Amino acid sequence: MNTVIVGTQWGDEGKGKIIDILSGEADYVVRFQGGNNAGHTVVVGNKEYIFHLIPSGILHKGKICCIGNGAVIDPKVLFQEISDLKSAGINASSRLKISSLAHVILPYHRILDQLRETKRKYKIGTTGRGIGPCYADKITRCGIRMIDLLNPVVFGEKLSDNLKEKNEIFKKVYKHPGFNLASIYKEYLNYGKIFSGYICNVSSLLNKAIELKKDILFEGAQGTFLDIDFGTYPFVTSSSSTVGGACIGTGVSAVKINKVVGVAKAYTTRVGEGPFPTEFSERFNRFIREKGNEFGSTTGRPRRCGWFDCLMVKEAVVLNGISELAVMKLDVLDGLKKIKICVAYKYKGKEFKEFPQDLEVLQSANPVYKEIPGWPNYVIRPKVYQDLHPNARAYLDRIQGIVGAKINIVSVGSAREDTIF
Numbered sequence: 001m002n003t004v005i006v007g008t009q010w011g012d013e014g015k016g017k018i019i020d021i022l023s024g025e026a027d028y029v030v031r032f033q034g035g036n037n038a039g040h041t042v043v044v045g046n047k048e049y050i051f052h053l054i055p056s057g058i059l060h061k062g063k064i065c066c067i068g069n070g071a072v073i074d075p076k077v078l079f080q081e082i083s084d085l086k087s088a089g090i091n092a093s094s095r096l097k098i099s100s101l102a103h104v105i106l107p108y109h110r111i112l113d114q115l116r117e118t119k120r121k122y123k124i125g126t127t128g129r130g131i132g133p134c135y136a137d138k139i140t141r142c143g144i145r146m147i148d149l150l151n152p153v154v155f156g157e158k159l160s161d162n163l164k165e166k167n168e169i170f171k172k173v174y175k176h177p178g179f180n181l182a183s184i185y186k187e188y189l190n191y192g193k194i195f196s197g198y199i200c201n202v203s204s205l206l207n208k209a210i211e212l213k214k215d216i217l218f219e220g221a222q223g224t225f226l227d228i229d230f231g232t233y234p235f236v237t238s239s240s241s242t243v244g245g246a247c248i249g250t251g252v253s254a255v256k257i258n259k260v261v262g263v264a265k266a267y268t269t270r271v272g273e274g275p276f277p278t279e280f281s282e283r284f285n286r287f288i289r290e291k292g293n294e295f296g297s298t299t300g301r302p303r304r305c306g307w308f309d310c311l312m313v314k315e316a317v318v319l320n321g322i323s324e325l326a327v328m329k330l331d332v333l334d335g336l337k338k339i340k341i342c343v344a345y346k347y348k349g350k351e352f353k354e355f356p357q358d359l360e361v362l363q364s365a366n367p368v369y370k371e372i373p374g375w376p377n378y379v380i381r382p383k384v385y386q387d388l389h390p391n392a393r394a395y396l397d398r399i400q401g402i403v404g405a406k407i408n409i410v411s412v413g414s415a416r417e418d419t420i421f
């Protein structure tokens with residue numbers, strides 16, 4: 001069974017926990033897009049792990065973890081992540097495979113990301129990790145791939161070509177001194193040596209595994225509305241975080257995907273700029289942020305919080321072909337007297353039941369809410385579905401009915417045990 005996990009909102013839905021749970025059943029776990037802008041948090045016992053690049057499946061013994069061609073890799077971060085795992089007693093060396101075709105994030109990508117952001121009138125709120133500029137180089141065909149780090153001649157030529165152009169831009173446009181060829185060359189060639197044992201043809205590896213009837217879990221990062229095409233452009237990331245990204249980003253055919261599991265938070269959050277129709281008022285935002293510990297696991301930035309938006313999740317269900325939904329952090333809503341669900345938007349007297357593609361509409365739309373009773377003073381730690389407060393079950397039923405996918409998993413805490421199937 002080959003399963004893709006995707007976020008149905010603006011990322012941070014709790015995919016790390018679901019991936020960790022489903023990894024138990026998989027043979028291979030694969031990251032297919034994004035880079036270290038992601039932060040997947042997994043809690044095992046009293047230990048918390050945050051993964052930015054390595055698939056969180058690495059915590060499960062014997063699982064092969066791959067970083068596909070669709071991802072972008074900052075070797076410094078990857079090296080640190082491997083070292084941190086080693087310190088925690090987890091040896092990734094024989095189980096981590098890196099696509100030779102994945103693009104490399106270089107120091108100039110990171111700095112350009114940050115400089116561009118300071119110059120923008122309408123800021124995107126990027127993580128500043130160099131993700132956008134690295135993908136831009138990939139598309140303009142001047143990117144450097146992991147395989148290039150293994151070839152001193154090719155790497156030297158590509159880097160030199162890049163720096164010739166980029167240093168001019170850095171100096172003239174950004175008043176930045178630019179980058180030294182020799183020092184980047186030396187440092188990154190060394191990364192090539194470090195990772196030479198990991199770099200391989202990941203698509204061939206996965207397709208052979210599929211022939212042998214192995215199970216693959218595709219670990220989506222970010223979320224549907226950060227997707228470069230279907231997200232709230234330009235307030236998006238630079239990769240395909242919807243299901244198609246799993247094929248493009250690994251070289252596994254679409255006909256080999258058996259199931260798509262969507263992950264949604266029981267409310268909505270967003271980090272960075274961009275429209276957010278159901279965003280709470282500042283005071284309630286602060287309350288839920290503290291209660292749900294809504295701070296970015298990559299940048300530590302406070303997340304913006306809002307009510308559950310059915311239009312968004314319904315759109316994500318359709319775009320990704322989601323058949324099963326995991327609803328996360330339901331416990332954060334414990335204790336509220338009333339809960340709102342957004343079922344439509346109103347804009348200039350017109351009602352929208354579908355997620356609008358026009359950012360103007362999204363930016364100014366008024367959400368239409370259904371208000372349902374909450375479950376105040378509820379203290380039971382539910383272990384099975386029947387333990388959930390009847391109003392919590394009614395909330396889930398209502399969401400399920402509107403978004404058109406079955407809710408199969410409900411999470412009521414960060415630990416593996418706080419999960420209802």
Ligand code: IMP
Binds near residue numbers: 272
């Ligand atoms: P970038 O991916 O760093 O270019 O950032 C672009 C936008 O995507 C910003 O609004 C980020 O906050 C957001 N973003 C990127 N990765 C994540 C993530 O893993 N979770 C939530 N938001 C993200």
